[in-house]
Amino acid sequence: MGRSPCCEKAHMNKGAWTKEEDQLLVDYIRKHGEGCWRSLPRAAGLQRCGKSCRLRWMNYLRPDLKRGNFAEEEDELIIKLHSLFGNKWSLIAGRLPGRTDNEIKNYWNTHIKRKLLSRGIDPNTHRSINGSTTPPPKTTKSSLQNDEPVRFEISGPDQQRIVKPEPMVLDREDANNKCTSSGTTSEKDIQTDDDWVLNLELSVGPATTKSYRYELTRKANPDLAESTRRWSFELLGAQAEVCLCCRIGFHNESCRNCRTSDVTTTWESKIL
DNA sequence: AAGCCAACCAACCGCCCCGGG
DNA sequence: ACCCGGGGCGGTTGGTTGGCT
Numbered sequence: 001m002g003r004s005p006c007c008e009k010a011h012m013n014k015g016a017w018t019k020e021e022d023q024l025l026v027d028y029i030r031k032h033g034e035g036c037w038r039s040l041p042r043a044a045g046l047q048r049c050g051k052s053c054r055l056r057w058m059n060y061l062r063p064d065l066k067r068g069n070f071a072e073e074e075d076e077l078i079i080k081l082h083s084l085f086g087n088k089w090s091l092i093a094g095r096l097p098g099r100t101d102n103e104i105k106n107y108w109n110t111h112i113k114r115k116l117l118s119r120g121i122d123p124n125t126h127r128s129i130n131g132s133t134t135p136p137p138k139t140t141k142s143s144l145q146n147d148e149p150v151r152f153e154i155s156g157p158d159q160q161r162i163v164k165p166e167p168m169v170l171d172r173e174d175a176n177n178k179c180t181s182s183g184t185t186s187e188k189d190i191q192t193d194d195d196w197v198l199n200l201e202l203s204v205g206p207a208t209t210k211s212y213r214y215e216l217t218r219k220a221n222p223d224l225a226e227s228t229r230r231w232s233f234e235l236l237g238a239q240a241e242v243c244l245c246c247r248i249g250f251h252n253e254s255c256r257n258c259r260t261s262d263v264t265t266t267w268e269s270k271i272l
Numbered sequence: 273a274a275g276c277c278a279a280c281c282a283a284c285c286g287c288c289c290c291g292g293g
Numbered sequence: 294a295c296c297c298g299g300g301g302c303g304g305t306t307g308g309t310t311g312g313c314t
Contacts, residue, residue, distance in 0.1 A: 038299065090302060106281055
């Protein structure tokens with residue numbers, strides 16, 4: 001039995017796309033839009049697998065793609081996002097307008113890995129290879145080990161998940177680093193035992209328009225034994241219309257494209 | 273000029289997720 | 294609740310290019 005192949009491979013072209021094939025695909029999508037990839041090749045007169053058409057369009061022919069070298073800012077952003085998401089290239093690509101997951105993946109493997117290694121940083125763990133260049137995480141009373149990831153899922157009041165991707169995984173060191181640089185709460189608050197604050201920027205709905213900036217606060221719950229490894233979370237959010245530039249961190253004070261509403265909501269979240 | 277090698281990147285493969293029936 | 298198919302994703306491959314000897 002098994003699964004039927006996505007297409008009749010015997011009659012399909014493989015390998016590099018010709019200009020004629022590109023033109024057929026572009027013309028068809030301009031006229032009809034992106035639809036069912038499985039039936040598209042036949043309709044467009046292409047001897048290609050639907051998946052192949054999708055890939056070619058997504059990675060190469062889409063008009064909104066930015067071609068050319070990566071800027072230094074993009075490098076650093078990729079490194080930061082990789083430290084948060086790992087090899088979730090599509091998530092990373094979602095925050096780099098005009099870049100594709102494939103492009104970022106290739107760039108990571110050919111450039112950034114080496115760049116990090118030359119800095120003495122392990123590209124997989126984002127930690128110092130010899131353990132001397134990055135500061136050690138703060139000592140806390142937490143029962144979490146320093147290298148143990150904190151997994152949490154953020155849900156809205158109606159229990160609808162507002163984080164569509166995998167539950168975010170942050171290591172403790174990363175979270176602590178964010179605490180100290182957030183500036184949204186007092187040093188005193190940050191330093192106390194298990195409390196920390198984490199600034200999140202989440203996207204909901206069409207990735208290009210709306211985003212939500214949240215401040216996630218973890219507070220030690222004195223009612224729970226440490227061994228249960230549970231904390232209460234408060235998620236204070238502000239809904240915002242944020243332009244792409246600002247979303248990827250190149251915020252300009254004079255930006256008129258961003259509008260922030262003063263809606264602040266308390267959300268619940270839980271440790272998984 | 274030819275051969276070799278490393279780097280780059282487009283494309284493929286196979287698995288997984290999710291929505292619809 | 295289960296199955297199926299389409300779409301999406303991450304890992305990998307292999308062809309191309311450019312630099313060096």
